[in-house]
Structures are given as structure tokens and as C-alpha cells.
Amino acid sequence: SYKQSTQFGKRGMTLEKEIIETNKYYLVTDLAVIHKKPTPIQVVQVDYPKRSAAVIKEAYYQQPSTTDFNGLYKGKYIDFEAKQTNNKTSLPFSNIHDHQVQHMKKVEEHGGISFFIIRFKQHNETFLLPIRPFIQVWEKQFEGNRKSLQYQYIKEHGYLIPFTLQAKVDYLKVLDSVYFNGGDNNESRRQKS
Amino acid sequence: SYKQSTQFGKRGMTLEKEIIETNKYYLVTDLAVIHKKPTPIQVVQVDYPKRSAAVIKEAYYQQPSTTDFNGLYKGKYIDFEAKQTNNKTSLPFSNIHDHQVQHMKKVEEHGGISFFIIRFKQHNETFLLPIRPFIQVWEKQFEGNRKSLQYQYIKEHGYLIPFTLQAKVDYLKVLDSVYFNGGDNNESRRQKS
Ligand SMILES: [Mg+2]
Ligand SMILES: [Mg+2]
Numbered sequence A, B: 001s002y003k004q005s006t007q008f009g010k011r012g013m014t015l016e017k018e019i020i021e022t023n024k025y026y027l028v029t030d031l032a033v034i035h036k037k038p039t040p041i042q043v044v045q046v047d048y049p050k051r052s053a054a055v056i057k058e059a060y061y062q063q064p065s066t067t068d069f070n071g072l073y074k075g076k077y078i079d080f081e082a083k084q085t086n087n088k089t090s091l092p093f094s095n096i097h098d099h100q101v102q103h104m105k106k107v108e109e110h111g112g113i114s115f116f117i118i119r120f121k122q123h124n125e126t127f128l129l130p131i132r133p134f135i136q137v138w139e140k141q142f143e144g145n146r147k148s149l150q151y152q153y154i155k156e157h158g159y160l161i162p163f164t165l166q167a168k169v170d171y172l173k174v175l176d177s178v179y180f181n182g183g184d185n186n187e188s189r190r191q192k193s
Helices: A007-011 A015-028 A098-109 A131-143 A151-157 A171-181 A186-192 B015-028 B098-109 B131-143 B151-157 B169-178 B186-190
Strands: A033-036 A041-045 A055-061 A069-073 A074-086 A090-092 A113-120 A125-128 A148-152 B033-036 B041-047 B057-061 B069-071 B076-085 B090-092 B113-120 B123-130 B146-151
Touching: A015 A033, A015 A074, A015 A113, A015 B146, A033 B098, A041 B041, A041 B057, A055 A090, A055 B113, A069 B041, A069 B069, A074 A090, A074 A098, A074 A171, A074 B069, A074 B076, A074 B146, A090 A151, A098 A113, A098 A131, A098 B033, A098 B076, A098 B090, A113 A151, A125 A131, A125 A171, A125 B069, A131 A148, A131 A151, A148 A151, A148 B076, A171 B069, A186 B015, A186 B151, B015 B033, B015 B069, B076 B090, B076 B169, B090 B151, B098 B113, B098 B131, B113 B169, B123 B131, B123 B151, B123 B169, B131 B146, B146 B151
Parallel strands: A074 A113, B076 B113
Antiparallel strands: A033 A069, A041 A055, A055 B057, A069 A074, A090 A148, A113 A125, B033 B069, B041 B057, B069 B076, B090 B146, B113 B123
């Protein structure tokens, strides 16, 4: 029952930027403390000019060892990865690395909350997909299954994230209903059934 | 200060590197999931040579907006900053920024655990200092008090971190006794008294 406006595609903002903006809103309204981790960069050469800041002259982007975002909500450790695709029917696994997925699995094992935020740009829909249904498909690729997550599967096992003006990707709303409603949450019900 | 030599054990490892090594040990032994955040770097110019990786040609170190390390231990969100000094009697507040301290305060308010790991290289001692006693001194600098944390104060309000071969900065041991012993922990007793 969540609806998303078609406007924000026109803002030229990527999903990541919209989540960063949403996190700022969460921070100033004191709802949550969640930050984007900096992109890891391997610095090879640095110049130290007199009287001014060090200039990095040669450096390379590194593979992130964990995820895009982490932080704290209602006393819980939160850890997630954001992915968007132009594809209509599936999210390809390219750009998702097994060590990231293993990290997210470990987070859940240690009592944290871990999930993907997945945007289908063509559908103008953004979903929160918990790590467990993700892993069920992820692990099958190693048995020769397809290397992507079907749109239909995400729709079935994920949760549509509402859009509001202050919080363009208002994922805390989903966390509230999925993880924080007193033990009888949707996610644990799904796991049991 | 990106270049730091260290006397410690003549291993040539800085405090930060030792914590990174300790975290790896915690990770492989499945004790905790705690990572160093990448250093934030503002990229200005990138070359995209054919058939090889993008080369960053101009970039600058940015002020970190949060802390060095965060992660998950026993279901709790953990967030901390590491500082070492050659000074014998105090840790100067230079290189600690108010927005970092405010971040750490917010972490505690949202139910996380936040602290400093402080090494006095001359004493060969490393302490865990919870954010609350830190803030009591931090805030007084704005009333004209000194801009440093006294060694004696840290000794009194902090906890010596043990050194083991596998975990050179074995701070989980301190977390266990200070935050995780069933509600009657040292830290909450200290707050009450
Ligand atoms: Mg991403
Ligand atoms: Mg530091």
C-alpha cells in the first residue's frame, strides 16, 4: 500500500544519493544514525606541497570489503547495500561480491539487521529485501542457477519502500513493520512459514 | 597524520594497524564483526585508460565525519575512535573533532556502545575510555579549560586493554566486563555513583 511518485527519477539523483539524503533527514530528526561508508581507495603517490594540503597524485578504487551503509536504529546494528538496475525483470548479480554477501550473513548471525535496497528504475519501485531471501537465490548460482534475482521474487520476498518528500527512500518505515513490531514481525513469520 | 612510526613491540605497527589485525582475529574466530572505515577521499580527477583500471590523478584527504571503526558485537552496535600519543601526561585534543564526538554521543543515545581506544606509547599502555567520561572533559574545553585529556583521568575512568598474541589490542575483553555482564556492569555502576 505504499506509493512512489514518479518525480524523483527526474531529479538526476541516484539511489545512493537519495539514501544519503534520507539518512541526513533521519539524523537531524534523531531517528537513526546511519552513514555511507567512504569508497575505499588505495593511495599510491602523495605530494606534500608547502603551505597547502597533501595532494594524492596516483590512487585506485578498491573493492569494498563490506557494504555501502551501516549504523544504528532503535538500538540495533543496521547494515545494507544499495543496488539499482535499468533491467525490468531482474537484478543481475554483477557488482555484488560474495565477500559482501558473506559479510551481510555474518551481520545477521551476530544479531544485526542486514538487507538490500533494490531499485528497479523502469518500474520506479524500490524494495527492501532482507538478506535471508537474498541468500537463498544467491547460493543457487554456485549450483549453476541463474546469476540474477528475479523482479517477481523481490516483489514476493521484499517490501516496497515508501517515498516521502523528506525521506526519498523511507526504509525505516519498512524496518519498523518488518523487524520492530514486537516479535511477531513479518520477517520472522515468513521464516517460520 | 598518515605517517606514524611506532616503538610498540618494535613491530612497526601503529595502533590502528594493530586494531585492524585484532578485528581480523575477531572475525575469523566469529567473535565480532568490526571493520575500519575507509579514509574519506575527495576525488577531483580520474583517468580512464583503455584496457586498464581507472587511475585517480588528483584527490584530497577529507575530514572523517564519524569515527575510525564500527561494527557489531553480541548484538550491539559498536563505534570507536583510536588515538595514540607520544605525550606522557595527556592526550591532546588536536585531531579530535567536535562532530566526531557528537557522533559518538548520538551513538550512545541510540543504544550503541561508543568509546575511545587511547595508547600512551611512552607508557606502553592502551586504554578503553567510554564516551561519557570523555565528554565530561571534552565539553569543559569550551569553557576555557585545557584542550587535552590527562593521563591520570584516563587511568581512573578508563580500562587497560590487555595484549595477547592473537589480539594485540584485545578490547572485547574490556567490553565484556564493562558493558556485557548482565546489567550490573562497571560502566553503569560508575554512572550511578
Ligand atoms: Mg551499492
Ligand atoms: Mg584515529
